[in-house]
Structures are given as C-alpha cells and as structure tokens.
Amino acid sequence: MAILKSLSIFILAGLCEIGGGYLIWLCLKEDKPWWYAALGAVVLAFYGVVATWQTNNFGRVYATYGGIFIVMALLWAWKVDDFKPDKYDIIGALIALIGVCVIIYTPRR
Template sequence: MQVLQALTIFTLAVLCEIGGGYLVWLWLKEDRPWWYGLLGADVLRRGGVVATWHSVDLFESGPCEGQRRDCRQRAYFGRDGPRLFWKAYR
C-alpha cells in the first residue's frame, strides 16, 4: 500500500510539473492569454506542494542519512531517486 501511495503522489507531482510548464510555454511561445501563464505558475506551485506529501521514508540510509527532509526530497526527485526507491522495495 505504501508503494502505491508513493507512486501515486510521485505521478501527480510529475503531471503538475509537466502541465504547469506546458501552460507557461503556451503563454510565452504561442501567444495565449496571460492567465495561461498565471494558471501554469499556480499548477507548478501546487506540484511542489504535492511532492512533499509522501510519507514513505525511503532515505533513512544513504546520501541523506540523518539530514532534514529537504535533502530527502532532492534525492527523491534527483538522480538517486529511482535507485533508492527500487532498493527500498525490492
């Protein structure tokens, strides 16, 4: 159940990031109304909040041992994320 919850939250955060970035791109490059950019920025902001919802503590050992949650967040979405996620659940 924890794996499914973590994957769902991760997927939602990714969709927010892609969707928000696309709305900003449409505003800037395709001459869409200004509210596309505003909505895109809000979706990006919400995606950052969604990314902090995960409660699965995958990083008790590793690059962020004993450090604050923001370090774990960077590991989760950075280059170490997939490797650590797979290591925790195989």
Template sequence: MFHQKKPYFGDMNILRSFAVFILAGLCEIGGGYLIWLWLKNDKPLWFGILGAVILAFYGVVATWQSAGFGRVYAAYGGIFILMALIWAWRIDGFKPDKYDVIGALIAIIGACIIIFTPRNK
C-alpha cells in the same frame, strides 16, 4: 500467530509513493507547459497564471512523500525524466529514440534505488 513483516519502504507503500510522484510530475510538467505556451506560443495571460498556480501546487504535492526532502527530490528527478519524455511524445509529437528510452529507464532504476532501498534507522 504468525506475523508477516512488511517490507520497509519508508513510511508509505510503493503504490502510494508512485501515485504522489506521478501527481507531482503532472503538476510540474503541466504547469511549466502552460507557462511555456503563454510565453513562447503567444497564449493568453491566464495560461501563465494557471501554470503558476499548478506549479505552486506541485510544491505542496511533493511534501506528501514521507522520505526526507533530499531523497524525495533526487528520486523525483528520475521519474520526471520519464514523465517529460512521455509528455513530449503524447502532447508535442516528439518521438523518443532508443537512447531516450534507455536513459529514462536508467533514471527510473536510480530513482527506485534512492527512494525504496531499505535503510537502517
């Protein structure tokens, strides 16, 4: 009888989209971090090799989004900013200040506008 119109968010729902963004972020930051440790902290070569494999997997994960390449990568940039700060805080002991937090929130809002705003086809 009554058919509710689903909100338009590309071809996938918001939770799945965020999950893919988070997985992509973990792959990019984690892979980059392993390479960083190998080159800057004298860790074994296998750190670098594993980091490269994880970074390559990041390239695959990003394709799981349904929006076009430009929008996905633009929106991911905002999410990456927040995730990089969280990684640095939790893994490296970096203490974000209020300007880091404000900047990350602005980036996340921008990312959400880019990827989730309904558009006419």
C-alpha cells in the same frame, strides 16, 4: 501499498510541474492568453505542496523525483508535443528510473 501511494504522489507532482510549466511555455512561446501563465503558476505552486506529501526525507524525495521527471517529461513530449523518443532517450530514462528506485525504495536500517 506504500510504494503505490508514493508512486502516485510522484506522478501527481510530475503532472503538476510539467503541466504548469507547459502552460507558461504556451503563453510565452505560443502566444496563448495571459491566463495560461497564471494558471500554470498556480499549478506549479500546487506541485510544491504535493511533493511534501512524500514521507521520506527531502534529499531522497527530490533526487527520486528528478528521475521520475525525466521519464514523465519524455512521455509528455511524446503524447502532447509529437516528439518521438529514440532508443537512447528510452535507455537513459530506464537507467534514471532504476537509479531512483534504488535511492527511494531500498530498505535501510
């Protein structure tokens, strides 16, 4: 159950970071209204709070989040931006995901 809770927090944090960044991107690059950027900034600030909900130490949490962010960024781009990941994107994301699972979920003494 602890792993599911941890993964849920990582996913929520990823959605906040990617979603907030995407809203700012739309404002600055796609000429969306200013409030897109303002909302994006609020969502990004919330990401900073969500990440602290993890129970592991800062270094492991942020290292792990980096790998999960890779996977989530590719999924976001595929579903939201019409980007089709190729086999090398998928292989790289899987390697990152395996690595972060070792970092965060391996039992230690």
